[in-house]
Structures are given as structure tokens and as C-alpha cells.
Amino acid sequence: MDLSKVLKNADKYYAHWKDDRKESLAHHIALTRDYALRLIEANRLEPIIDGVVSEVCRTNLESLSTEAVVFVKSLFLRSIVFHDFGKVNENFQVEKMENHVFKRVNNGIASDHSILSAYLFVASGFEDLDRSSFTDNDKRFLFLLDLLFAHPIIKHHGEISNPEYGDLNKDSLVRYRHLFKSTANFQQDKFTTALKCKEQFFEQLSRTKSSFQLFSLLKLNSSLLTAADYYATNEFMLGIRCEDFGVLDDGLRNKIYNGAFSISYNHDLLKNRAKYQAEQFEVLPLVSNGNLNKLRQQLSCEVLNNLEKNKERKLFYIEAPTGSGKTNLSILCLAELLKARKDITKVFYVFPFTTLITQTASFIRDNLHLEQAELAEIHSRAPYHDKGDGEDYGTKRKNYIDNLFVNYPVSLISHIRFFDILTSNEKETNYLLHRIANSIVIIDEIQSYNPSEWDKINYLLNSYSELFNITFIVMSATLPKISKLLLNKDGKQKDNFVYLVENKDKYFRNPNFKNRVVFRFDYLKSEEYSPEDLLSIVYKHSEAYYAKEKGVKAIIEFVTKISAQKFYEKLKDDKRFEGYEKRIVSGTVLEPRRRETIDYLKSDEISKGKVIVVSTQVVEAGLDIDMDIGFKDKSIVDAEEQLAGRINRNASKSNCELVLFNSQDSLKTYRSDLRHKQHIDLEAYKRILSEKDFDSFYDKVFESINEANRDQYRANNLSDFQSQISRLDFREVHKQFELIKDNAVSVFVPLGIGICHFSHGELGFLRLAKVLGDGENEVSGAKVWQLYAAIINNRNIDFIDKKIDLKILSPILSKFSFSIWNNRNQIGLLKHYSDGEEFKYGFLYLEGYEKIYSYDEGLKADIETDCNFY
DSSP states (O other), X not given: OOGGGTBTTGGGOXXXXXXXEEEEHHHHHHHHHHXXXXXXXXXXXXXXXXXXXXXXXXXXXSSOOHHHHHHHHHHHHHHHHHTTGGGGOHHHHHHTTOOTTSOOOOOSSTTOOHHHHHHHHHHHHHHHHHHSOOOHHHHHHHHXXXXXXXXXXXXXXXXXXXXXXXXXXXXXXXXXXXXXXXXXXXXXXXXXXXXXXXXXXXXXXXXXXXXXXXXXXXXXXXXXXXXXXXXXXXXXXXXXXXXXXXXXXXXXXXXXXXXXXXSHHHHHHHHSHHHHHHOOGGGOOSOOHHHHHHHHHHHHHHHHHHHHTXXXXXXXXXXXXXXXXXXXXXXXXHHHHHHHOTTOOEEEEEESSHHXXXXXXXXXXXXXXXXXXXXXXXXXXXOOOOOSSOOSHHHHHHXXXXXXXXXXXXXXXXXHHHHHHHHOOOHHHHTTHHHHTTEEEEEOOGGGSXXXXXXXXXXXXXXXXXXXXXXXXXXXXXXXXXXXXXXXTTSOBOOOOEESSSOTHHHHTSHHHHSSSEEEEEETSSSOOOHHHHHHHHHHXXXXXXXXXXXXXXXXXXXXXXXXXXXXHHHHHOGGGTTSEEEEEOTTSOHHHHHHHHHHHHSGGGXXXXXXXXXXXXXXXXXXXOBSEEEEEOOOHHHHHHHHTTBSTTSOOSSOEEEEEOOSTHHHHTTTOTTGGGOOOHHHHHHHHHTTOHHHHHHXXXXXXXXXXXXXXXXXXXXXXXXXXXXXXXXXXXXXXXXXXXXXXXXXXXXEEEGGGSOHHHHHHHHHTTSSOTTOOEEEHHHHHHHHHHHHHOSSSOHHXXXXXXXXXXXXXXXXXXEEEOOHHHHHHHHTTSSSOSOBTTEEEOTTGGGTEETTTEEOGGGOOSOOOO
């Protein structure tokens, strides 16, 4: 766009200033438009935008016409171009650009440029509408859209909120229209009147159809506007032009497909698919590793057959037993879809736990042979990701941009991060909305999410899959058909999912899955067991297993950290367990120590020994361990099944069991969980776990959710959530969607950790910062903290360089930290061992940790109150 054709004296205005260079407003606007168009092309967004715009027009206009669609699409693109037009504000030029061609004026907006940009944008749209031949009713709706698209402009430096807010009706803004050349026939009085009555236009929102389409269109507009603005500003300020936006090409598609079927059991499947499909279930009752693998292959055949018949569908569900190889199933589905669908541009794996992200990333790298530029882990504990292009200054900043915008064809991210992209109003999070269009999104362990959000998740998956051409593959070992939660206005379910496992019971109830681990309910009759009682139970069953198998790896899981710690202290003093290696894994044990325990449990050295691991529910978080026998404090059926999945994983052992007991801790921990509120009796509980009858249980949970949704006046239910979307209240939508009740604080422990737990890049960074010296085998937490404080307090470092350093430091900090609930009593106790300040730089710094903390065991029990650590 040649700004000189639109704006008088365009060459006099500046947009940015770096050292002794100033960027013209015309250059920035043209560069922003260029990046927006390239992002649209790279991510294949034009069909998405066209489809959403057409649906909004079709459902809201009296007469659908090509002209109307073109006008709305022009608003979408024009808002990006107009986002900085307000920098014609003299006060901005004088105060921000030190442009002495201008003088300060009293314009009612000081040096603000966003509100003026929005005003000029709306005026431009009004001018086009005023000259158009649309009906009056259609003009009213289209002017509403004109006002709505002004909101991302107003908020392009912050969070989008509610488009109704933002005062465009300032008389002082009128004169800025005259700076533009196309104003000869502009009806200023008519426009001013329209602005004064804008509330009447916003009243149309309550009658607007296709509300989700409008919500997603404005979010997408904001995403592209702010992303293009960032890229353009970065190019001028840092001199870095971004060309690679991290999308799939044919070479990578073929690499993923060939890699998937080069995995030994998938290669076998490819060669012998007909044989596995013909295998009769009746001949596979014997529990053995060989039969388990045959069942896995049959399951793979069924999933692939059903996928091939429904390749163009967008919603898939895989219900598969624990231990059936869901990760491999997802890889097979991914390979087949990439082969069949050329419209897919990215892949996202979504997990609730960082352990699962790390494990799956390792599996994909090792088996699909993806390189640094092709795959990235995106979570707080992941090492800072670079594409392997070197460590020069420009590359370092380019890597930061790639991390910020997740410019990788395959990304593994946390569920919080992903669903925030769908719902958040925060600028940096919403950057990524344009990235998820035309993607495959694989969501694992969906049952681990807050049940109160399942209906909203279902609604979001249905809505975004249709509008943004996203193919979702949802996987779970326990949660049945979540489509039962999507209610039409008539109260009936609408099911858009394809179930890739048609009869899941034939797998769940086959002895190789069902009886791989036997549940023992003998000790649930008592209301509560003391640590002494439990020690005797654990000893009895562990010794019995050892006598038969000449080795035992036992695990006992508690609902709360305090119960686990009390038992562990008793265990250490019990002479009966003198021959056992004893470990504890809880939420306060640092991640490096947890990794040491996992590696130890997987090592050959303990195959004939005696090991007992005391844990909290962190072991359910996808930890890659294979135990022989387990003991568990009763909580919810999902948790029980998850721990069973950590025992006899490959059906290669005999006599494996999970012994359940009841401490009553779950009554407090799960008191607000819909699953715990079902109050199933003991016999039903035993049947659900023994027969894998999760559907009967979840039917009750789903009905309680649906019952709440039938009440249209109830706050925070699905109906209320949809109402906030209809009102385009972006802030409230984000507020209402909460996967995890985030009321935790981070505690930093300044002890020493071995260098084996740090990546090559992290060690290089620490050596460069003089935190780690040559020949040192341990990283000092105290020195890491000093570096962290120095970076935060350094006012001389460039803003982006500081962000990069903090990004690199973030996973290093996480190795020294754990999270606890923000309980005032608990924080008060820990404060006595801190540096005197309750919180500093986002952490509680545990300076006197030696008195209450150890690397091997985590936080000691005697300072814990009623706070639940897990």
C-alpha cells in the first residue's frame, strides 16, 4: 500500500525509532500488511477467512451478496493496515518520535495512537457503507462489524476485552479525517451521529446469529494483526526478516509417513495387516506378552480401517485400554492423514503433563527422525529450543521469535497452553490462533482435565474443527464418548465424532488388558488404615510376590503428600524393610531426582532385588515405569486405572496386583470433583474397575453436567459460556474457562544439582554467565538464583535480550523449584526458612532449605499443615 496516495504529507510521519534510525509510518504499514499476507498464505488462511465471513453474512444479512462478503473481508484486512494510522497524532510524533516537524496539541487523547487508528478505520468503513447499495438493515449490521473490527486495533498493544468499550466519539478526533485525501464527500455529521448511537448497534449482538463464527473471526483478526505487527516491528528494530513460518512440506510429510511405518511393529503391521485382522479374539485369552502384542496390532488395524473410511472428517476419538499403545496409534493416524490430506499444515500434540510431552517428543525424534527445526517441546521445563542454525546474535533472536510464535511443523505443548490459544484474550497467547488452523491436534489423557470443563472442551473442539479446518484426535483410556455432553437447544445430543474403536469392550475386557493387573479390594472394608497397618499389608504382599518371582518392585500411592511422607518415615525405620531400596516421589521432590528414580527403576540392576517406591499422584502423570505390584489410596476410578497402567505394562509378568485401601484423604482432595460426587457404592466401584465398565460411571457424571446445562440461568455452565461468546466478552470467556484451578506458588531450593541433568545448551549458557566453572560437576542453585536476579534487575540490557535470557533460564530454574498450594498457613511456615521475603521474582526463595528439605526426599512432613502437595 502506497500511503502517500491516502495520507497527505505521508513522508513526514514516523512509526518507530531505533538508535539513530527512524522508520517511516508508510514503511511500517506496508511491512505489516506484507507479513499479514505472508502469514495468511503460509498457513492457508484465506479459505478459513472466506468461510467464516460467508457464514456470518449468510446468517445475518437480509440479502447475501458477493459485495457484502467482499466488504466484510475488506474490513478484516483493512483493520490490519489501519492499526497504526493513529500515529499521525502530533503528540505521538513529538513525544515518542521526537519529530519536531509537529507541535503538541490538546486533542483529548494525549499521545495515544490506537484509539485514533480505530476512529479512522471505522470512518473509512462508514464511508464505504454510506456509498453502498445495501439495505438499511444490512447497513446497520455491517456498521456493527465495522465497529467490532475496530476493537483489535484499539487493543493491539494489550488484551482484547469487550468491543462495546472504547470511546470513539470524541469531537477532537474529527479533524484527523482531513489528513486523508478521500474526504471530499464524507458525511461527517452522519458519521458522528452513528457513533453517538453506537450502543444501539451493539444491541444487535444479542440477536446476532453465528456468534461463535464472529467470536473466532475477531480473535483470528487480532492474532494476525498483532503477529504481523510484531514481525514487522522486529524486522526494523532488529534487522531480522522472518521467512520460515514452520509449516509442513511434502518432504516432511513423507518423512513422517515412512518413519511411522519403519517402526518395527508398524512395519510388521504393514506386511501382515490381513493376518492380524483375521485373528480371532477367542484364541487370545491367555495373558502373555505375545498375545498382548497381537491385540495391539488388531487394535491398530481397526483404528486404521475406520480412519481410512472417514479421512475427511474432523473429529476422531480413540478409546483404548491402558497399555494398548495409544502413542503409536496416534502416530499411525497422523501418518495416514498426512498422506491423504494435503490441506494440513501443522501438527500439535497436547498433553496434561510435561512428563508425557518429554516422553512422546523423545519417541517421535527417535522413530520419525525429526530434526530441531521440525519438532519442538513447548512448555516451561523444556530446554530453550533452537533450530540448530548456530549461536550468532541474529540466530539467537530468530530462535526467540520462533519460540514465541511456535514456528515448528510439529509441536508438543501443554493442555493449558493449547486451550488458552482457543479461549484467551491475552495478546501473546492469542498470537498463536492463526497457527492452529489447518492442523492435526492430538489430545491425550483428556480424562485428566477438570470435569466441569468437559462440556466446554467438547463445544470448542466441535466449533473450531468446523471453522478452522482442525482435525482433532482425542484419546483416553477411561473417558467415554464426550459428545454426550453437547446439547442441542432441544436437549438432545449431537455427535460429530468418529469412533475409531467401534467396540472397545472387546479390548478392554480381554484378559490381556483386563487381567494384566488384578485389583484387590480386601482392605476397603475398613474406613481407615494407620501407617503401621499399611506397613504390614505392604510387607505381606511384597514378600509374597518376591517369594514367587525372586524380585519385586512395589509402589504405594497416597492422595496427599503428608500421608505419603508419614508412611515413608515409618517405612525407613521398619526393620522388616531393611533389604529394600526405598524411594519417595512427590510433588516437592525436584524433577532431576524424579528422573533419577525413574531411570533406576528401569535399570537392569534391580531385576532381582527389592524396591519400594512411596509416591503421591505424580506417578499417574504418564511416568514411564513398570512396577510389579501396587498399593493405592482409594480416590477416583480414573486415578486407580492410571496407576494400574504403571504395573505389568507389557503383560510379561505373573501375579501382578493393585491393592486398594482407604485413608479418607480423597474426601477433602476431591470434594469439588464431579466424579467424586457420584457417591458410587463399593460393589459398583469394584465392578467398574474389574470389568472396565467406565461408561456406566461416566454416564452419571455426564448427566450431572447436562442437568446443570439445562438451567439457562445458572452461572458458569455451558449456556453461560456460550452467552459470553455471543456478547464477544473475550475477557469473561477466558475467565470462565479454567482447566486447572491455578492457586499455586513456586518454591526455589538453592541446592546443588549434578550437571548430567542439564542440556548442552544450558551448560554453555551457565558457563558463559560464570555460574558454572570448568571441571565443576554440580550446578549451584544459589548462583543460578543470583543470575536470575541480575538479569531481572539489569536495566542496561536490551528488552528482547532480557526476554531471551529469561527464556533460556526458565527450564533451569524449574529444576530447582516445586509448586505448592497458596495456603497462608503453609506459606507462613515456609517463610521462616526463606530469605525474609514472602515472594521474590515470582518465587519463594528457600534460603534455609537444609533444615526442612533434602534432595532425595523433598519437603519434610513436620512443617506441612493441611496443604495438599502432589
